[in-house]
Amino acid sequence: MNGTTSRRTVRDIIVVGAGPTGLLLAGDLAAAGVPVTLVERRPCGISNLTRAFGVHARTLEQLDARGLADELIETGRPLTRMRPFNRLSLDLSELPSRYPYLLITPQYEVERLLLRRAEKNGVTFLYGAEVTGVAQDEAGVEVTVRHEDDSTDTLHGAYVVGADGVRSAVRQALGLPFPGHSVIKSIVMADVLLEQEPSRSVAVRGVGDAFGFVIPFGDGYWRVGGWDRTSGDVPDSAPTDFEELRSIVARAFGSDFGMHDARWLSRFHSDERQVPSYRVGRALLAGDAAHTHSPAGGQGMNTGIQDAANLGWKLAAVVNGWAPEGLLDTYHSERHPVGKAVLRSSGAIVRLAMAHNPAQRALRSALSLLVGRVRPVGRQTLGQITGIGYAYGAPRGAHRLTGKRVPDVGLRDGRLHEVLRAGKFVLITPGGEGGPADEPASGREDRLVVTRWTSDRRTTLLVRPDGYVAWAADAADPGAIRSALTEWTGPRHTDAGVTDSGSS
Numbered sequence: 001m002n003g004t005t006s007r008r009t010v011r012d013i014i015v016v017g018a019g020p021t022g023l024l025l026a027g028d029l030a031a032a033g034v035p036v037t038l039v040e041r042r043p044c045g046i047s048n049l050t051r052a053f054g055v056h057a058r059t060l061e062q063l064d065a066r067g068l069a070d071e072l073i074e075t076g077r078p079l080t081r082m083r084p085f086n087r088l089s090l091d092l093s094e095l096p097s098r099y100p101y102l103l104i105t106p107q108y109e110v111e112r113l114l115l116r117r118a119e120k121n122g123v124t125f126l127y128g129a130e131v132t133g134v135a136q137d138e139a140g141v142e143v144t145v146r147h148e149d150d151s152t153d154t155l156h157g158a159y160v161v162g163a164d165g166v167r168s169a170v171r172q173a174l175g176l177p178f179p180g181h182s183v184i185k186s187i188v189m190a191d192v193l194l195e196q197e198p199s200r201s202v203a204v205r206g207v208g209d210a211f212g213f214v215i216p217f218g219d220g221y222w223r224v225g226g227w228d229r230t231s232g233d234v235p236d237s238a239p240t241d242f243e244e245l246r247s248i249v250a251r252a253f254g255s256d257f258g259m260h261d262a263r264w265l266s267r268f269h270s271d272e273r274q275v276p277s278y279r280v281g282r283a284l285l286a287g288d289a290a291h292t293h294s295p296a297g298g299q300g301m302n303t304g305i306q307d308a309a310n311l312g313w314k315l316a317a318v319v320n321g322w323a324p325e326g327l328l329d330t331y332h333s334e335r336h337p338v339g340k341a342v343l344r345s346s347g348a349i350v351r352l353a354m355a356h357n358p359a360q361r362a363l364r365s366a367l368s369l370l371v372g373r374v375r376p377v378g379r380q381t382l383g384q385i386t387g388i389g390y391a392y393g394a395p396r397g398a399h400r401l402t403g404k405r406v407p408d409v410g411l412r413d414g415r416l417h418e419v420l421r422a423g424k425f426v427l428i429t430p431g432g433e434g435g436p437a438d439e440p441a442s443g444r445e446d447r448l449v450v451t452r453w454t455s456d457r458r459t460t461l462l463v464r465p466d467g468y469v470a471w472a473a474d475a476a477d478p479g480a481i482r483s484a485l486t487e488w489t490g491p492r493h494t495d496a497g498v499t500d501s502g503s504s
Contacts, residue, residue: 010140011035011319014157016131017164018042020052020107021287021304023114025161027066028312030121031423034319037124037155039145041164044127052107053215053223054298057092058387060099061408062309065420065467068113069099076105077216082385083204090382097388098408098417104217107301129153131169134160136282158319159282161311163304166271168289174280180273183294183347186234188245189225190265191217195258205252212252224249224259240267270294272343278332286311291339293346302387303342307335313423313465322447322490334392345384392468399472406463412452416463424449425489426463429476430456440482443492448485462488 011034015026018040026038055063055072063069078101082090093100119125126145132152133144143155162170171178194214204213209229216222226248242262250256274291278284287304311331317323383389394402408417411428419426427441427450441450462471462484471484485492 010156010158012037012155012157013315013319014039014141014143014155014160016040016143016160016162016170017168017287017289018111018115018125018127019163019165019287019304020110020114020301021308022161022163023111023118024062024066024305025163025286025308025312026123027114027118027121028308028423029316029319030118030123032313032316032320034316035124036122037126037157038118039126039129039131039143039155041130041169042127043148052110052298052301053104053217054302055103055105055110056298056302056386057095057097057099057101058390058405059302059305060103061097061388061417061467062305063110063113064098064408064417066117067421068117072105072109072113073103075109076103078103090378090385092382092386094379095382095386095388096407097386102298102386104215106217110301110305126155131164131173134170134173134283136160141282159284159315161315162283162285162289163287163308165288166273166292168285170283171275171285171289174283176275176277176280176285178273178275180271180292180343182269182271184227184270186231186236186238186267186269187225187227187295188240188248188265188267189223190242190245190259190262191221192224192259192263193220193261194222195260196255197222198253198257203253207252207254210248210251212249214249214253214257221263222257222259224257226252234267236268238267240265272347274336274339274343278336279328284311284315284328284331286335290335291343293343294349295346299342299346299385299387303339306338306387309466310335316423317447317490338390341384341390345381399469399474401459401461401469401472404469406461406467406469410454412454413449416467419449419451420463420465420467422449423465425465425470426451426461427481427485428453428459428461428463429481430458430460431476440478440485444485444489446493447489464488 013029013034013036015022015036016039018038022038026036029036060069063072080091080093080101082092082102092102128148129145131143132146135142141157141160143157143160144152145155146152160170162168164170198214210226212226214222214224224245226245228248242265246256246259272293275285278290286307288300290307293300314327314331318325318327380389388405391405392403406416408415411419413419416426425448427448430453441448458474460473460476460481461469464470470488473480
């Protein structure tokens with residue numbers, strides 16, 4: 001970077017990639033008052049083609065915390081039971097969530113709502129721009145982009161986030177490896193109309209060398225996909241034939257269900273890969289740019305959105321000056337293990353679903369029995385697939401609730417997800433007005449909402465903007481609350497317009 005740019009003080013964040021991950025992140029940052037430029041290689045708007053089609057409970061909770069869940073639910077079809085393969089059936093209605101189901105809706109419906117929110121919050125969009133270089137120093141980043149007319153520009157920012165998918169230009173510009181391997185070489189997929197509906201709403205089956213799945217969208221169309229084990233390494237660019245998909249599905253299910261009128265048809269391969277580090281200085285990676293895995297369990301888009309929910313408030317806190325830069329390191333330490341776990345769980349599902357020899361089928365039967373009949377194992381499996389079971393690490397000696405997801409509990413000022421729509425920390429305390437939190441919370445109104453339990457619960461919780469416990473105590477001690485608020489929300493503003501340490 002040149003000397004002039006290195007001396008500049010910039011607050012802008014450059015987000016690359018206008019998929020669900022990038023849109024949610026950009027919208028969160030802009031809502032927090034951070035200038036954001038969202039760079040997208042596509043010419044404009046939202047693609048009507050989509051590979052993702054399921055929104056899990058934890059993602060719906062995150063969308064609810066942004067006031068978007070109810071509208072999205074109207075676009076889709078809730079499924080209370082998942083059947084990854086014949087012998088395993090997962091009852092989502094038992095989830096301890098406001099959303100005990102999988103919402104089947106196209107990815108473009110998610111993008112539509114997130115795009116509207118990002119535009120409303122003031123995000124600057126740069127369409128038809130491809131990232132060709134990333135440079136950084138201690139003062140900021142420079143991102144070089146090439147436009148459709150082959151002209152180039154250099155964008156200056158405090159940080160850059162690559163949310164630009166599996167072939168991430170940001171990751172490549174940083175020279176980061178993306179270790180892993182291909183799981184399925186060539187999946188053919190389409191959205192079609194069916195003359196005969198399957199007996200189950202979500203059907204997955206493998207017979208011999210053929211593996212297929214059929215999933216309803218709720219608008220009359222069905223997502224149909226198939227893989228032929230004997231097809232070899234077919235490139236994604238190879239021509240896609242509707243008859244090829246019809247043949248695979250017919251062999252897997254014994255019927256092609258009379259599929260017709262494909263509104264789109266695509267071929268892709270499925271990899272299992274994860275970048276070693278989600279952060280390199282002032283550059284960060286999220287979503288498929290950081291991790292990619294098989295579509296089994298429908299966890300891809302959901303994991304990316306949850307990456308963005310974790311990262312957004314941390315970037316805003318650092319850029320707005322009330323949190324140290326080291327807070328950004330917790331993005332990697334919290335989300336990298338989750339990405340790794342998703343690789344394991346989705347990989348296990350797809351391998352078991354495609355089991356074709358007696359030993360593999362016997363293992364599948366045994367595991368299905370274990371998950372289906374041993375309740376703790378079933379709960380853990382549901383928690384991983386839906387995202388509600390993940391928790392973040394806590395320091396030694398921390399309260400048992402630290403790092404845990406907080407359910408959508410009822411509070412004096414409404415449901416927790418409603419309170420979180422302010423994009424701030426939420427301090428939940430027992431008691432009425434004039435409680436022990438009032439004085440320590442004073443001067444942090446731009447970062448903190450204070451509310452009370454509606455019940456007689458005595459625990460004090462400091463909830464992060466992404467809905468996880470930052471700090472908790474079984475007694476509401478003003479000194480402990482003051483220390484926790486200083487650690488997590490920074491020094492408070494004084495009447496003189498400056499800040500103090502908040503210490504007693």
